[in-house]
Amino acid sequence: MPNSNNTKALIYAPAGRDAQVAASLIDEAGLSSTAVGDLKLFASSLGDEIAVGVLTEEAVRGGDLKPIAAWVSAQPSWSDLPFIVLTQRGGGPERNPAAARLSEVLANVTFLERPFHATSFISIARTALNGRLRQYEARARLEALSEGERRLQTALAAGRLGAWELELSSMLLSTSATCKAIFGRGVDDDVTRDELIASIHPDDRDLVLASLRRTIDTGRDYSMEHRTVWPDGSLHWTEVHAQLYADRYGSGRKLVGVCSDTTARKAVEENLRRLNENLEERVRERTGEVNAAHQTLIEEVAQRERAEEQLRQSQKMEAIGQLTGGVAHDFNNLLMVVLGNLELLGKYLAGDAKATRLVDGAVQGARRGAALTQRLLAFARQQDLQVKPVDLAELVSGMNDLLRRSVGSSVSIEAILPATLPPALVDANQLELALLNLVVNARDAMPDGGTLSISLREEKVVGDKGDLGEGAYLVLAVTDSGTGMDAETLKKAVDPFFSTKELGKGTGLGLSMIHGLAVQLNGALLLTSEPGVGTTAELWLPATEQRPEHPAETGLPVPQAASRLKILLVDDDALIAMSSVDMLEDLGHQVAEANSGLQALELIRSGQHFDMMITDYSMPGMTGAQLAQAVRAIHPALPIVLATGYADLPAGADIDLPRLGKPYNQAQLAKEITKVMAGERAPIPRSGSGASASRSRLSKSDDRCDEIGDGACVV
Known part of the structure; x- marks a missing residue:
């Protein structure tokens, strides 16, 4: 990406010493320059690397400006090249038609009347340069977003999902190559909305159209599985999901969805159905001979x-x-x-x-x-957990005020928390978030108020019980007296992105997040519900004989801010490395950048002094953990921080390093540096610390809701 080191100004000022003076002043503004001798060469020299163009009005008066105008109008969306035009006294656009014509051609132009003070020109040049640099930054962000879109398309292709969009105003349909293939079309085939509707099996077509209309009218998500007839006459099954996108006034603007071919799955299901029918027929034929043992085939x-x-x-x-x-x-x-x-x-x-x-x-x-x-x-069970023995009764008691504020005065909370239960092996922070989600879900299931019960009990699992291994468990249960769920809804409750709430009121990730947490903790989430009676959510968490840690009640010492450090930053992603270096330098640190583990080792072995190293974990050739082990062999006392977005490191990567979770901001980066340089190798254990610790983790319900986004405290 062009920056202030490789961009330049382009000057066309053929009369006298104008070009020399302009180049000198531009140099003072911190920018190199190139002067050209004619207007044609000026136009052909324009490009992305030009930060500002400088012209004298009398030099271009009467000249052919079409090449320049063509280049200006053809700029990409991120680009708006600034121009500086030097005019004679009284030659500004207000009084000079020729200057006004330049304004129309150049678009982003500043007129400077001669004679002028040098500082005026330098100020205008610096403003133009800063504006151009911001345009370069906008281009980088557009390229990053384009790369993200490419990765998303790769993910869709890997999952064999076809993508489509339908503009409701024009009924114009856009389909991906995979989507066309799912409907039996070729990559180069033009497929319209009417053609796809016509390809739906006649017995399913009315149901599909009615469901689409319901989605457009109500905003509810569209989900349908139907039969499709391909152009060659073959019959296939297609599963389609979509969401309605509305304009600022709430009117439906377009449908965006994905589709998949479920023909193979349907064939398996049909085979299973026939097998079951055969088995049932055999049972019916032998009804007269069936006894208790048969009731058991x-x-x-x-x-x-x-x-x-x-x-x-x-x-x-x-x-x-x-x-x-x-x-x-x-x-x-x-x-x-x-x-x-x-x-x-x-x-x-x-x-x-x-x-x-x-x-x-x-x-x-x-x-x-x-x-x-x-x-x-x-x-996906890839979050980083701090698992420790936790007294669940103390944890729930410590959240009492928060939970009561979260449910409001119309809901009463009953707690059954025996004091003699063993601790559980959990991540206290994540468990608090899960409990808060369950309580808020229960509140929303009781719009007219009701009773919410939170209880703890110990259970023993003997033998194979599906998702639960053999052993002792603590069961944290949340029961409401609300609307409840039918069997079909209950079956889908923990599916990702499934929600019974209206569009925009929930992400459908609340229960799936809690389910993922429970499984990652070697436990389970069990749901029971009945319409009109209520719902019970049970978190089964492994018990332990270890005792919770109780830190001293005195406040922790506040670490002193880290002084200016020399930091080695290692990351194979150039954009992340650039961003992190900028944040560190803005904090006042001196930073050396390496884009691989081998490059970082070369800098360490060269004898350069570093106060600490921050390294990404997932890098090709040498992971951050392998790099840390190699560096420890050279400088055992060098502080090292491992930055990663993954939760569980692969086998063999067991190394005691402070973690910095991605994405991190400048404040989090500064805090971690301060902690590590102050000698804090790991966070102070907070689990099992009673009501005071719980209040410090969750001071009010809005704080925790803000962490997971608007409306995301509910399912």
Whole structure:
């Protein structure tokens, strides 16, 4: 990307010493320059690397400006090249038609009347340069977003999902190559909305059209599986999901969705159905001979069907989890670059109210994206957990005030918390978030008020119990007296992105996040519900004989701010490395950058002194953990921080290093540096610390809701 070191000004001022004077003043503004001798050469020299163009009005008067005008109009969307035009006294655009014509041709032009003071020219040149550099930054962000879109398309292709969009005003349909293939069309075929509707099996067509109309009218998500007839006459099954996107006035603007070919799955289901029918027929033929043992050829068949269904569900969730976790990790990296650069950009826009507002809006959007990726990582079981023995009775008691504020005065809370239960092996912070989600869900299920019960009990599991291994468990249960769920809704409750709330009121990741947390803790989430009676959510968490740690009640000493340090930053992603270096240098540190583990080792072995090293974990050739082990062999006392968006490191990567979770901002980066340089090797254990610790973790419900995004405290 061009920057102030490789950009230049282009000058066309053929009369006298004008070009020499302009070049000298531009040099004082911190920019190199090139002077050309004629207008044609000036036009052909324009390009992305030109930061500003300088012209004298009398030199271009009467000249052919068409090549320049053509270049200006053909600039990409991010580019708006600034021009400076030097005019004679009284030759400004207000009084000079020729100058006004230049304004129309050049678009982004500043007129400077001669004679002028040198500082005026330098100020205008610097303003033009700063504006051009911001354009380069906008281009970099557009390229980063384009790369993110490419990765998303790769993920869709890997999952064999076709993408489509339907503009409701024009009924114009856009389809991906995979989507066309799912409907039996070629890559180069033009497919219209009417053609796809016509390809739906006649017995399914009315149902599909009615469901589409309901989605457009109500905003509810579209989900349908139907038969499709290909142009060659063959019959296929297609599963389609879509969401309605509305304009600012709430009117439906377009439908955006994905589709997949489920023909193979339907064939398997049909084979299973026929097998079951055959088995049932055999049972009916031998009804007269059936006894208690026979009643037992039937229970085995039912058990096998349940096992097959559980296997299919498990495989589906695992595949979605792997795809979701990978995409979320990649977006974590992109969001970190965006957040870091926006944070630094905001500092340089102080005083510009409009630009500050735009930056703040972009930051809020990026933070929502970061919160969404954290929930996706939780569902994919890739979040980083701090598992310790925790007294669950103390944890729940410490959240009492927070939970009562969260449910409001119309809901009463009953707690059954025996004091003699053993601790559980959990991450206290994540468990608090899960409990808060369950309580808020229960509140929303009781719009007219009711009773909410929170209880703890110990259970023993003997033998194989599905998702739960043998051993002792603590069961944290949340029961409400609300609307409840029917069997079909309950079956889908923990599926990612499934929500019974209206569009925009929930992400559908609350229960799937809690389910992912429970599984990652070697436990389970069990749901029971009945319409009109209420719902019970049980978190089964492994018990332990270890005792909780109780830190001293005295406050922790506040570490002193780190002084100016020389830091080695290692990251194979150039955008992330650039953003992190900018944040560190803005904090006052001296930074050396390496883009691989081998390059970092070369800098260490060269004898350069470093006060600490910050390294990414996932790098080709040599991981951050392998790099840390090699560096420890050379400098055992060098502080090292491992930055990663993954939760669980692979086998063999067991190394005691402080973690810095991606995406991180400048404040988090500064805090981690201060902690490490102060000698704090790991966070002070907070689990099992009683009510005071819980209050410090969750001071009010809005704080925790803000961490996971608007409306995301509910499912």
